Amino acid sequence: MSLASPLVMGILNVSPDSFYDGGRYVDLDAAVAHARQMADDGASIIDIGGESTRPNAGEVRVEVELERVIPVVKAVCRNVDAVVSIDTRHLAVAVAALDAGADIINNIMPLDGDVGMAALAAGSGAGLVVMHMRGTPQTMNSLTQYDDVESEVFNQLRRGVDFALEHGVDPAQIVVDPGIGFAKDTTQNLMLIAHLERLTAIAPVLLGASRKRFIGEIAGALQPADRLGGSIAAVLEGVRHGSSIVRVHDVKESVQAIAVFNALRMIGE
Numbered sequence: 001m002s003l004a005s006p007l008v009m010g011i012l013n014v015s016p017d018s019f020y021d022g023g024r025y026v027d028l029d030a031a032v033a034h035a036r037q038m039a040d041d042g043a044s045i046i047d048i049g050g051e052s053t054r055p056n057a058g059e060v061r062v063e064v065e066l067e068r069v070i071p072v073v074k075a076v077c078r079n080v081d082a083v084v085s086i087d088t089r090h091l092a093v094a095v096a097a098l099d100a101g102a103d104i105i106n107n108i109m110p111l112d113g114d115v116g117m118a119a120l121a122a123g124s125g126a127g128l129v130v131m132h133m134r135g136t137p138q139t140m141n142s143l144t145q146y147d148d149v150e151s152e153v154f155n156q157l158r159r160g161v162d163f164a165l166e167h168g169v170d171p172a173q174i175v176v177d178p179g180i181g182f183a184k185d186t187t188q189n190l191m192l193i194a195h196l197e198r199l200t201a202i203a204p205v206l207l208g209a210s211r212k213r214f215i216g217e218i219a220g221a222l223q224p225a226d227r228l229g230g231s232i233a234a235v236l237e238g239v240r241h242g243s244s245i246v247r248v249h250d251v252k253e254s255v256q257a258i259a260v261f262n263a264l265r266m267i268g269e
Contacts (some may be wrong), residue, residue, distance in 0.1 A: 006258055043255075069086065084097075171203070
């Protein structure tokens with residue numbers, strides 16, 4: 001898959017408690033219909049997740065996560081014209097999802113030290129998202145202290161990528177994600193988005209800022225449902241600073257915004 005122009009990754013949560021759309025797509029038919037709609041709207045990738053990773057989310061047993069995601073992965077792979085990604089922090093779920101037809105491992109946990117995920121990516125040839133994270137969803141809000149957030153995120157991502165390469169992952173398989181909202185406060189999130197170019201020195205960059213809390217804090221939008229405008233602004237700023245993939249809930253609006261942004265940028269050049 002070419003990353004020459006920004007790709008849109010559509011979010012398909014099949015968990016009951018995700019912060020924005022929890023419970024909407026737990027039914028298999030509803031999940032497949034939503035995936036098909038996102039692909040029709042321009043999503044190149046469908047990212048399927050069965051465990052909420054919002055702050056303080058409850059932990060989900062691997063068996064439950066498997067029951068939620070694997071039927072959906074199989075059905076989407078059969079019925080939707082898009083690349084499928086599995087959003088998980090559990091090796092067993094990643095293994096089963098690749099066996100079911102997924103093409104990308106979107107692993108939220110730091111990779112350095114996780115031999116299993118690295119070996120799985122190396123052996124399968126699957127795409128691999130290396131994300132910055134501290135702690136777990138249950139503890140990350142207490143871990144936002146940085147001396148220099150840009151340098152510390154860069155350095156951890158660099159270590160994760162180096163670890164993957166040491167374990168046989170091809171550089172072309174790897175994308176990095178600064179982990180917006182994961183152990184970062186609003187100012188730190190803004191700094192990372194405004195300086196994404198720095199991360200492109202490591203690998204292509206995925207940005208996932210859709211409807212997150214920092215948008216609400218800036219705009220006074222307490223409910224995720226009221227954060228579409230801020231989400232589009234973050235998408236366009238991410239693209240402007242070099243993001244190759246944007247992970248969004250609102251595919252149609254994001255695709256349209258990127259098309260206009262790119263047209264204006266070409267005229268300006």
